[in-house]
Amino acid sequence: MQDGNKQSGVSRRTVLAGMGAAAAMSLAPHGARAAGGKEAPQLAALVKDGKLPPLAERLPPKPMVVTPLEKVGTYGGTLRRGLRGSSDHNGILRLVGNQGLVRWNMDFTEVLPNLAERWEVSDDATQFTFHLIPGIRWSDGHPFTADDVVFAIEDVVKNTELYSATPAQLAVAGKPVVVEKIDDSTVKFTFAAANALYLENLATPLGQHPTLFAKHYCMKFLPKYNAGLDAEVKAAGVSSWTELFRAKCGDIEIPSRWSNAEKPVLDPWVVKEPYSGGATRVVMERNPFFWQVDTEGNQLPYIDELNFGISQDVESLMLNVISGKIDIQERHISVLANKPTLSQNMKKGDYRLLSLVPSAAQQCQIYLNITHKDPAIRKMFADKSFRQALSLGMNRQEIIDIVYFGQSEPYQAGPRPTHPWYNEKLGRQFTEFNPEQANSMLDKIGLDKKGSNGIRLRPDGQPVFFSIDVIPTLYPDLVDTLELVKSHWAAIGVDIKVNTIERALYYTRGDDNAHDAAVWPGPGGLDPMLDPRDFFAFHPQGSRYAIPWTLWYTSNGAKGEEPPESQKQRFKLFDEARSTADLEKRGAFMKQLFDITAEEFETIGVCLAVGGFGIIRNNLRNVPEKEPDSWSWPNPGPALPQQFTFTS
Template identity: 50%
Template sequence: MSFMRRVLRPVSALAICAALTPIGAWAYEEAPALAEQVAAGTLPPVDQRLPAQPEVVTPLESVGTYGGKLRRMLGGSNDHNSILRVVSPQGLTRWKPDFSGVVPNVAESWESSADGSEFTFHLREGMKWSDGEPFTADDIMFFVDDLLNNKEFYPNAPARFVVGGETMQAEKIDDHTIKLKFAAPYGTFLTELATPLAQEPVLWAKHYCMQYHPKYNPDIQALVDATEAVEDWTGLYRLNCGEVEAPNRWSNPERPTLDPWVVTGDGYSAGSTKVVMERNPYFWQVDTAGNQLPYIDTLEMGVAQDNQAMVLEAVAGNIDIQRRKISNLANKPVFAENAEKGGYKILNMINSNSNVMAIHFNQTHKDPVMREVIRNKDVRIALSLGIDRDEIIDIVYQGQGEPWQIGPRPDHVLYNEQLGRQYTEYDPDRANELLDAAGLAERDADGYRLLPDGRRFTFNVNYTGIEQPDWGDSLEIIKEQWKEIGVELNSSSVERSIYYSRGEANEHDFMVWGAPGGLDPTLSPRDVLSVHPQASWFSIPWVRWYISGGTEGEEPSEAMKKRLELYEAYKAEADQEKALDIFRQIHQIAADELEVIGISLAPNLVGVVNKKLRNVPDAIPASWMYPDPGPTLPQTYYYAE
């Protein structure tokens, strides 16, 4: 499959246009419910709601029919990304369905400068927000001038919009043409725009959100004072207009969007038991027969409090397509057993991850004694050698997988054998020798090693057990294995918000999470680079140093500073082969440092899909950077009779 071998970089630095099938004199068609509103005079005719040149999408299997409801499940009150995955981030660019490159999306086409520092986007004339107001270059200018470059709104601008230490700038050419400019070449910008975290340029409608901005509303303080739970205009803005990755993005039904479906009712909030979204009557895509998309009328997402409840809903046939939170391979037998009765098929999800569980030893530990011990590479080697990965794979993962650390999968062009396979053998004798030599030879009455200050060498670890019970099982096995080398491990399951708050506060010995970067190493480098404030758990203060340009956080190690320099060079390099060579250097330094270790190469995942649902691929990449199933265009899914 091409997405297992491709390199995630721009398709071309030249002008790239969407493949448009001229509709010409065809009559556009629309959903019956919208036609009724047109007849009643409450909605403009379909040709007045579409752009002058809507994007024409070729369905995977066949032109569909209108109607129906797509059912999914959300996990509690903080599962906003499950909504994003099916609605799909409607950015300027998007991924091809096979994850092989990017194509125009909200933008009709683009050109880039010869050095890759400027990108001119051509927007679709006549395109509208979900409330019928025009979408133009002014909306992007609003983001760049009034939000991105506003220190109150962004004290530190998102790194994806900062190059050479300077924030992205914009120049309006005309209402439908805009130039985005950087201080230096940015070879990965077009692929960055296709990821789920780079939709901001087209996320906010100026005509609506300007009411929450002091530049446009002189009475903004009165609104702040009248609103509970906000302290300033930035909080008020985010409450009403949402953020790119937060529950509040889906909490306000009045906020205009460019999405195929728009939230209704009370939206998604802490007390939600169900989230309902209805088709956007102004959505800007049509199929090859001129039918306005989406085909499906309604998205209905129930809210469950644990993953097992979702599994039961899937088995009962109450989920139409989903792998999120039910993709554990342990569920595959029960899915297979109940597929006929539940009216679904098993959905094959190609795992883009590198490892099922990565262990991020905290290089920036607040305790100076623990920090010194953790920063000793021989200690980290010993801890890795003290894990019997084969035992964990057999017991927890039903024998599916192989001992693995982190990094690109073996069939990827950036595969680094050392990064993936070093120190994965089980060798407790060698581990004990290394720990003795590291000055940790003294033990207490229970056989546990003592730190230099006399305390027991103990790791206290939190994990998100509701979402990933396999991590708890793996940690329990590691606890017994590390006991043999004199290291104590205590683990406890916590709710996701607690997990994140402790990690962001740098109050952890080590953190565990799934390791990305198996198929998307250049897009998800958070385990080898200190770049992600909610995922590079081995070095959160280093991340803050990088994001702030050295004004906050803690100066990284020399090895990390070198990698961050290389990363900046990689992002600027327009030549694909040279860029790959730069990333190979990053991986080699990470392999030599061994800051993060893993358990098993991530096996493919499972999901369920209604047997009657059409235009769904047989296999879908499972990745956050390819927020599945969004790039397969759920707006083209439909139900067969």
């Protein structure tokens, strides 16, 4: 067995670039709780009244010790943060749901211990043995053990009625992982082939499954363990046991994760007022069994309560920020057009600005649905010359100047220019504005006839028209970008509709392969292996240019639609890259993959991702003022909000 740096639990370093100084924070694997450790006054009162076990019985014998960023904090206060509508569940996840087996460090470069205090990795990267911190308890006081981890994967995630396919992080070579208990505090994951990236994937939000489902609670909603489940399904007024399970136990990325106050969790705070239909806020209160302490032995979290106010529009959220009603926020307000307003109102709102370092590659990636259900549109989108012509017909510099205040540069896709795997062709090809060449290319592929309105006609006589799905509440800048693209493409005879829709419908249309095209910020700038959705059909929801191809890949050919050979080549290269711990060999595989992606030109990018920002109230401390901005590093969660504290 190869020891994963057993003393510190640190994994092999991920190939990332662009982050600066190391965080002023550390996390000890574990250590004896310091003498004189304290708890929040509210919990002490419950202990005194006999309603809660003493602190020593609620903490592990050797709890994980967190070094506060600035200073040991004080108990108390309500942290206020904003959500947008009824489908902003990831806004909660980013602050609260960071309790996996492992986690990222502040610089987004190393994997650190979390619920697993240490681990070993086999030399061939097929076996990962995790040693859990002994004595941790779920929020209802029930012990957290290896049985919970085995249950979460073997009984839940590998249940084909709950999951149509095993999540990509837990399957290699078309086969799901096998998880087995060694003893109460030790669990072994065995993959069918090398999975050298597993620790890094485990540190991301999509790696949370092993610690998401408490066996003693969630087993009640599985037919395997509950013979009377049909009656409970009927009593609950739902259509199936799977629907009941989701309502009670949730999943990583669905609102119901935060809608059941009874569900045991391992998070610093637990649901008090749930995220459910019609709710105007979500309230969470301190978990009395949380398993971390500070350097003086004080149980975390410091902050008593979280209050997520639900706004229906960004304007309301901005007003709350400016008037001092929000304590930390970057989600939804990190739009360049908002920055002058937020800068001008710092004194009024009593806040300071937070800087976000983008890990994304692309500010706006356009995905034409190459697997479209309409044969005529499918044929048009599948023509590489059509996609290249659209790219040349886009005035990127105008978009950058107007929408992004000149703070970017034309870019297609791929690792950012600072990354060691940067591929110039992938990033820069067809980014010049050349409408003459675009018109010539469109003429040559048989779109040389136009209607009276100047819009080109397809061979079947229909106008060259399609809609592009975009979520205005989540990415208003992408709406502005598309409006400019619409005018650029109209000038070369292509008509589009900027289709502004709600997030739930956006995903539904994608899942059903019912969209013409869609936009999303393109990931993979600093973490190209963790989110390669733009490089090949990898993500069943994210690779929106060919979702049926992703289903074929993730199901090992059992579902979806068989992709062309160039996709299969990239599947193989990626599988080879993620099967080796040798960074040089891994890089060689990925560079070959990028070369193929550049040649195929499946997506159309606009400009390099722009750095974001947010606000932190001046009396909220222990908060880093510069942090990565990434779904893989779900800011601000890896900064450990349980050690955030208020000053008087």
